[in-house]
Amino acid sequence: MNPLIIETAKSVIASSAPLVFAGIGEMFTERAGVVNLSLDGSILLSAMAAFAIAFLSGSLILGFLGGMLVGMLIALLVAYGAIALKQDQVAIGFVLTLLCADLSSFIGKPFVRKPGPSVPHWPIPGLVNIPVIGRILFDQDVLVYASYAVILVAWVWLFYTQAGLRLRSVGERPEAAFARGIAVNRVRYLYTALGGALVGLAGGGYSLSVKLGWSHRHTAGIGWIALAIVIFGGWHPFRVAFGAYLFGVLKSVGSLLQPGFPNIPTQVFQAAPFALMLLALLLVSGDREGLARRLPKPLRAIVQALLAGRPPAGLGKRFEQG
Amino acid sequence: MKIQLRDIYKYFGPVRANDGISLEIESGVIHGLLGENGAGKTTLMKILSGYQSADRGTILLNGRPVHFRSPADAIAAGIGMLHQDPLDVPAFSALENLALGSPGGPFLNRARARRTLETLGRRFGFSLDPDAPVSSLTVGERQQLEMVRLLALGVRVIILDEPTTGISAPQKALLFQALHQLSQEGLAVIFVSHKLEEVQELCSRVTVLRQGKVAGELRAPFATDEMVSLMFGQALGTYGRRPIPLGEIILQVENLTVRSPRLELNGVHLTVRAGEVIGLAGLEGSGQRLLMLACAGLQKPHGGRIILGGQDVTGRPYTTFLRHGVAFVPAARLEEGLVPGLTLREHFALAGDTRGFLIRWDEADARAAQMIADFNIVGQADTRVEALSGGNQQRALLALLPERLRLLILEHPTRGLDIASSRWIWHRLLERRERGTAILFTSTDLDELVEYSDRIVVFSGGKMSAPLETSRVTVEELGYLIGGRGL
Ligand SMILES: Nc1ncnc2c1ncn2[C@@H]1O[C@H](COP(=O)(O)OP(=O)(O)O)[C@@H](O)[C@H]1O
Ligand SMILES: [Mg+2]
Numbered sequence: 001m002n003p004l005i006i007e008t009a010k011s012v013i014a015s016s017a018p019l020v021f022a023g024i025g026e027m028f029t030e031r032a033g034v035v036n037l038s039l040d041g042s043i044l045l046s047a048m049a050a051f052a053i054a055f056l057s058g059s060l061i062l063g064f065l066g067g068m069l070v071g072m073l074i075a076l077l078v079a080y081g082a083i084a085l086k087q088d089q090v091a092i093g094f095v096l097t098l099l100c101a102d103l104s105s106f107i108g109k110p111f112v113r114k115p116g117p118s119v120p121h122w123p124i125p126g127l128v129n130i131p132v133i134g135r136i137l138f139d140q141d142v143l144v145y146a147s148y149a150v151i152l153v154a155w156v157w158l159f160y161t162q163a164g165l166r167l168r169s170v171g172e173r174p175e176a177a178f179a180r181g182i183a184v185n186r187v188r189y190l191y192t193a194l195g196g197a198l199v200g201l202a203g204g205g206y207s208l209s210v211k212l213g214w215s216h217r218h219t220a221g222i223g224w225i226a227l228a229i230v231i232f233g234g235w236h237p238f239r240v241a242f243g244a245y246l247f248g249v250l251k252s253v254g255s256l257l258q259p260g261f262p263n264i265p266t267q268v269f270q271a272a273p274f275a276l277m278l279l280a281l282l283l284v285s286g287d288r289e290g291l292a293r294r295l296p297k298p299l300r301a302i303v304q305a306l307l308a309g310r311p312p313a314g315l316g317k318r319f320e321q322g
Numbered sequence: 323m324k325i326q327l328r329d330i331y332k333y334f335g336p337v338r339a340n341d342g343i344s345l346e347i348e349s350g351v352i353h354g355l356l357g358e359n360g361a362g363k364t365t366l367m368k369i370l371s372g373y374q375s376a377d378r379g380t381i382l383l384n385g386r387p388v389h390f391r392s393p394a395d396a397i398a399a400g401i402g403m404l405h406q407d408p409l410d411v412p413a414f415s416a417l418e419n420l421a422l423g424s425p426g427g428p429f430l431n432r433a434r435a436r437r438t439l440e441t442l443g444r445r446f447g448f449s450l451d452p453d454a455p456v457s458s459l460t461v462g463e464r465q466q467l468e469m470v471r472l473l474a475l476g477v478r479v480i481i482l483d484e485p486t487t488g489i490s491a492p493q494k495a496l497l498f499q500a501l502h503q504l505s506q507e508g509l510a511v512i513f514v515s516h517k518l519e520e521v522q523e524l525c526s527r528v529t530v531l532r533q534g535k536v537a538g539e540l541r542a543p544f545a546t547d548e549m550v551s552l553m554f555g556q557a558l559g560t561y562g563r564r565p566i567p568l569g570e571i572i573l574q575v576e577n578l579t580v581r582s583p584r585l586e587l588n589g590v591h592l593t594v595r596a597g598e599v600i601g602l603a604g605l606e607g608s609g610q611r612l613l614m615l616a617c618a619g620l621q622k623p624h625g626g627r628i629i630l631g632g633q634d635v636t637g638r639p640y641t642t643f644l645r646h647g648v649a650f651v652p653a654a655r656l657e658e659g660l661v662p663g664l665t666l667r668e669h670f671a672l673a674g675d676t677r678g679f680l681i682r683w684d685e686a687d688a689r690a691a692q693m694i695a696d697f698n699i700v701g702q703a704d705t706r707v708e709a710l711s712g713g714n715q716q717r718a719l720l721a722l723l724p725e726r727l728r729l730l731i732l733e734h735p736t737r738g739l740d741i742a743s744s745r746w747i748w749h750r751l752l753e754r755r756e757r758g759t760a761i762l763f764t765s766t767d768l769d770e771l772v773e774y775s776d777r778i779v780v781f782s783g784g785k786m787s788a789p790l791e792t793s794r795v796t797v798e799e800l801g802y803l804i805g806g807r808g809l
Contacts, residue, residue, distance in 0.1 A: 176409045
């Protein structure tokens with residue numbers, strides 16, 4: 001197979017890992033019925049924190065843990081504001097987005113463009129020798145392998161465990177969950193925190209691996225993409241992951257094409273993936289039936305299966321027990 | 323197991339939902355809890371099953387006081403409740419609903435849930451699709467599923483809140499049979515209803531609630547008069563239907579075809595005159611709703627003509643129909659009729675003169691106050707509509723209609739209402755008829771159709787019968803026609 005394609009696929013997988021973490025994290029949060037809208041700010045602040053901690057301590061592990069802690073604390077703020085203080089989740093999330101972004105620039109000043117530690121490359125012995133697949137999937141770093149695990153575990157968790165069933169019930173119909181003895185708001189806190197930790201991991205993934213180092217607004221925009229990917233993915237782990245990889249493909253196609261079109265400003269190629277993602281989102285959340293009807297028969301079922309999915313019925317709704 | 327409720331009080335602001343209720347329930351008995359809408363039945367049962375806490379009062383199980391902090395507590399003590407609107411997760415399959423909250427290991431055990439559903443289903447003759455999402459099941463089936471779930475959890479007391487609303491006749495028969503079976507097996511069954519006949523048919527004891535208090539206790543056989551006077555505190559007056567001369571032609575439907583994804587209604591001819599009441603009979607989903615929507619201008623016909631007051635309005639927008647004095651009152655009061663979240667006063671502001679830039683709050687307030695008094699709505703101007711009871715929502719909907727109407731189309735105008743409210747609603751409707759408004763309405767209650775219609779048309783599978791003169795048709799004949807015979 002064309003080595004260029006293999007290299008591109010490999011880099012798409014690698015560069016999409018943080019987006020997978022963030023998307024699956026937010027998916028967990030939303031499955032519990034809470035929207036953590038602060039993702040764009042959370043990722044920035046946790047990327048900064050992870051880099052700063054790793055830079056100062058020299059420990060990657062501490063860096064990642066620090067990033068996850070930051071993500072988790074921000075998420076808990078959202079949960080606390082929404083559940084305990086009964087405030088609007090969207091408003092809290094939005095304010096936190098702005099606040100965390102500014103905070104990351106302010107606190108991160110001393111670390112701008114400093115060379116720092118990075119996650120080492122670690123091909124998995126044996127698996128890496130599988131033709132084609134091995135080079136794409138298993139010639140990566142630990143972070144990428146963790147992203148595979150997160151996708152799989154999320155899927156099993158949601159659909160094959162009692163805990164996952166409880167989680168889904170809380171997001172779908174909290175009254176019914178309560179009636180069955182489930183502590184609705186505790187579950188909501190728990191998964192908001194878990195989702196936030198994954199979002200924090202995504203931040204660390206950028207500053208310590210995918211987009212090494214720290215600079216002003218280092219990851220700006222990614223959080224919104226992650227939020228869109230959750231919708232695109234219909235709150236299903238596989239499809240959320242697919243959305244993350246799709247975004248990666250769009251980005252790398254942009255950078256591959258760019259040298260061929262010297263007349264087009266580079267900003268167009270940088271912005272195009274965002275626009276295309278928006279388009280994909282429109283297709284998915286718009287008139288799905290109509291879209292499916294217009295496609296040739298064989299494609300129809302595939303597209304329908306791909307596009308099936310709707311938000312948890314209790315998403316964003318407050319729950320107070322009688 | 324013996325349940326005693328002692329001096330239960332529960333107030334919602336000024337509303338005394340339960341005002342010192344004491345009650346005893348024994349095993350092996352189907353115990354009826356009868357009362358009109360708003361009597362406090364649901365509140366009391368929610369307290370007994372742990373969904374709400376009482377302001378005051380005690381619950382004794384076998385003589386020992388218990389405190390339920392959640393429904394799960396009550397279930398652990400053996401008390402389970404089936405809510406009027408089944409409290410399940412619509413997006414889940416039947417199996418997932420069964421598994422949710424049932425004891426077991428860390429993994430979701432679909433096989434075990436399947437076995438439970440099969441065994442218990444077989445015992446009661448329920449056949450439920452285990453894998454389809456519950457949202458695709460009928461209310462009756464969802465009720466069966468909830469029953470299976472509670473029994474699988476081992477409850478010994480099962481409470482059913484208005485279980486026959488919205489279920490089919492065969493489902494009702496199956497339900498009653500299952501309830502008999504359960505009581506014979508020694509369970510206590512509490513059957514909450516506002517329908518006299520059902521309580522008479524099923525229960526051996528009944529407690530009647532009125533305005534949050536126990537109005538009386540009866541044992542079978544029950545005398546209807548006695549039940550009615552306990553429920554309402556007085557005998558019911560009938561408003562009666564005066565014969566009136568019919569006026570000019572209001573509505574002409576000619577060879578109408580209307581399609582929905584599931585059904586096609588075709589070949590409909592109908593002429594309606596001022597002051598005439600036409601009852602639309604038939605099983606739900608036989609085409610009545612399509613005709614109503616088309617006549618209200620809410621759905622474009624595929625063929626034929628609709629003529630209002632001599633003018634062809636086929637295919638014209640809804641606003642044209644409104645201008646011609648047509649109004650539609652849907653059965654889904656909160657979904658289609660009212661705006662949840664808005665208060666009564668805001669509804670009157672919306673329904674009133676909306677031409678200016680600023681809201682005429684003074685006018686809206688005056689109108690709200692007048693209508694609340696006029697229509698006996700139990701609520702204040704600043705009550706949100708979703709907080710009103712079903713009967714009061716229906717009154718509000720009627721109060722919001724324009725003064726002058728030529729054609730009033732009503733979908734199940736008295737569904738879920740008690741006898742007194744239904745009569746009152748019809749009293750107001752018949753008043754409009756005397757002022758020349760023509761009325762089209764659907765109902766599944768044959769007595770209501772026969773009592774209030776001048777003519778009845780019967781729908782079956784997208785076909786409409788020729789109009790029948792009500793004076794020449796009996797409830798039995800109507801039943802045959804609805805069953806699809808003779809069309
Ligand atoms: N959560 C609530 N908030 C305010 N009022 C309520 C609430 N629940 C019930 N009510 C009021 O309490 C009264 C009794 O209601 P309910 O127990 O539902 O009666 P029933 O089931 O007999 O129709 C009604 O007037 C109702 O409007
Ligand atoms: Mg009730």
